[in-house]
Amino acid sequence: xxxxxxxxxxxxxxxxxxxxxxxxxxxxxxxxxxxxxxxxxxxxxxxxxxxxxxxxxxxxxxxxxxxxxxxxxxxxxxxxxxxxxxxxxxxxxxxxxxxxxxxxxxxxxxxxxxxxxxxxxxxxxxx
Amino acid sequence: xxxxxxxxxxxxxxxxxxxxxxxxxxxxxxxxxxxxxxxxxxxxxxxxxxxxxxxxxxxxxxxxxxxxxxxxxxxxxxxxxxxxxxxxxxxxxxxxxxxxxxxxxxxxxxxxxxxxxxxxxxxxxxxxxxxxxxxxxxxxxxxxxxxxxxxxxxxxxxxxxxxxxxxxxxxxxxxxxxxxxxxxxxxxxxxxxxxxxxxxxxxxxxxxxxxxxxxxxxxxxxxxxxxxxxxxxxxxxxxxxxxxxxxxxxxxxxxxxxxxxxxxxxxxxxxxxxxxxxxxxxxxxxxxxxxxxxxxxxxxxxxxxxxxxxxxxxxxxxxxxxxxxxxxxxxxxxxxxxxxxxxxxxxxxxxxxxxxxxxxxxxxxxxxxxxxxxxxxxxxxxxxxxxx
Numbered sequence: 020x021x022x023x024x025x026x027x028x029x030x031x032x033x034x035x036x037x038x039x040x041x042x043x044x045x046x047x048x049x050x051x052x053x054x055x056x057x058x059x060x061x062x063x064x065x066x067x068x069x070x071x072x073x074x075x076x077x078x079x080x081x082x083x084x085x086x087x088x089x090x091x092x093x094x095x096x097x098x099x100x101x102x103x104x105x106x107x108x109x110x111x112x113x114x115x116x117x118x119x120x121x122x123x124x125x126x127x128x129x130x131x132x133x134x135x136x137x138x139x140x141x142x143x144x145x146x
Numbered sequence: 147x148x149x150x151x152x153x154x155x156x157x158x159x160x161x162x163x164x165x166x167x168x169x170x171x172x173x174x175x176x177x178x179x180x181x182x183x184x185x186x187x188x189x190x191x192x193x194x195x196x197x198x199x200x201x202x203x204x205x206x207x208x209x210x211x212x213x214x215x216x217x218x219x220x221x222x223x224x225x226x227x228x229x230x231x232x233x234x235x236x237x238x239x240x241x242x243x244x245x246x247x248x249x250x251x252x253x254x255x256x257x258x259x260x261x262x263x264x265x266x267x268x269x270x271x272x273x274x275x276x277x278x279x280x281x282x283x284x285x286x287x288x289x290x291x292x293x294x295x296x297x298x299x300x301x302x303x304x305x306x307x308x309x310x311x312x313x314x315x316x317x318x319x320x321x322x323x324x325x326x327x328x329x330x331x332x333x334x335x336x337x338x339x340x341x342x343x344x345x346x347x348x349x350x351x352x353x354x355x356x357x358x359x360x361x362x363x364x365x366x367x368x369x370x371x372x373x374x375x376x377x378x379x380x381x382x383x384x385x386x387x388x389x390x391x392x393x394x395x396x397x398x399x400x401x402x403x404x405x406x407x408x409x410x411x412x413x414x415x416x417x418x419x420x421x422x423x424x425x426x427x428x429x430x431x432x433x434x435x436x437x438x439x440x441x442x443x444x445x446x447x448x449x450x451x452x453x454x455x456x457x458x459x460x461x462x463x464x465x466x467x468x469x470x471x472x473x474x475x476x477x478x479x480x481x482x483x484x485x486x487x488x489x490x491x492x493x494x495x496x497x498x499x500x501x502x503x504x505x506x507x508x509x510x511x512x513x514x515x516x517x518x519x520x521x522x523x524x525x526x527x528x529x530x531x532x533x534x
Contacts, residue, residue: 051281052279052281077300078297078299078300078401079296079299080287080292080296080299080347080348080349080350081345081347081348082287082292082348083344083346083348092286092287092296093285094296094395094396102397103281104281104282104285105285106285117299117300117303129284130283130284130286131284134285
């Protein structure tokens, strides 16, 4: 196979500070996680994009370990029409709601290296 | 080329569990698979010498069919190690029917064993080869419960399903378990107990989760003609269907709709029946939300109405629709993967062998398996002699 290895490319771009995803040149679908073939049309021409980082919480679950603080695990639908698992920080775990608008950032110290996390998006209009 | 007509062409002729519950540190999964296999074959009036088709999956063992064949001294001419999680064994039943009907084998043994309970804390679980990188692990979900919790939260959000609805499922399972001497937990359980249980991955509590037990099971299948000469009344495979759309929960398109919507239609179409014809339902209840999702997706109620459907004891003993009459994964046993046990219980209900939990006059039973995180869905429709 030619071209960059998908997971390596993803990790490099994430470390550089973006939320990367792929876009299919064949059917224009957003593709995530990274692959070598489009799961929607089978085309092999997948280009890299950077998400604007805005999305909506699709579902959420708070995990309550016996010996650590609770934390939310969420599924976020990015505005570019792909979904990722993540977490929401800077807010009590139980305050995360389905439908909440969130913005992506990079947490350099995730358990497996840099990871995308989300913060609640402040209301866009002050009133 | 068209597929052979599977309806009624094969039958289950033997079923058995191994020891269940907790078997202790000196026992191995393959021993439970072998114990169950021996008992199922004995019930069928057959021996390992008769088996020429082997179907098995054991978690963490990539070559489980080789292990099991060597252990049992079977030299199969047809082998299937399909591993799609807990639904694997109902998939094996489907594949066995195809193999028998096309002449690839005559007597199929489906077998499974696990020491999931005794394994905990012993470091016996070997690491497998590296898989594709996970795009979920960095967020520390608790697999598999968090995937089901996310589906539950979404179902509540879209359809107003409540934790009390979920608790109804757990309580019904426990009431059935109280009627099953082999069930792991049989003490009374109330809605309030479930609501007050420790939250693990919201909105699911410890009592919304299946058990972790040891155990194994086996099912013997052969052609309908041969089945009629064996000791037990044949339990015919009338229809089977499979479907899967994702593996990781973040790749499931709609967390409130499973691929059981497809697998069930395939099974019903082959069987020539619908949900209204089903007398008992045995489905894979790894978590309480499973029962609600699958009753919807198997056509017993409309999407979103599963919570109301299970309320008021409808699926409990004495209710309109008996579901998981053995007590299910929630209260009977759940040794890593549960999918062989719906087949065993469905068979016993059709034979009229289910003791205190027997529903009178069962002609058609549905067995449904789930694998991964709501990923693989496999449905089988089974029937007694009156169903042909």
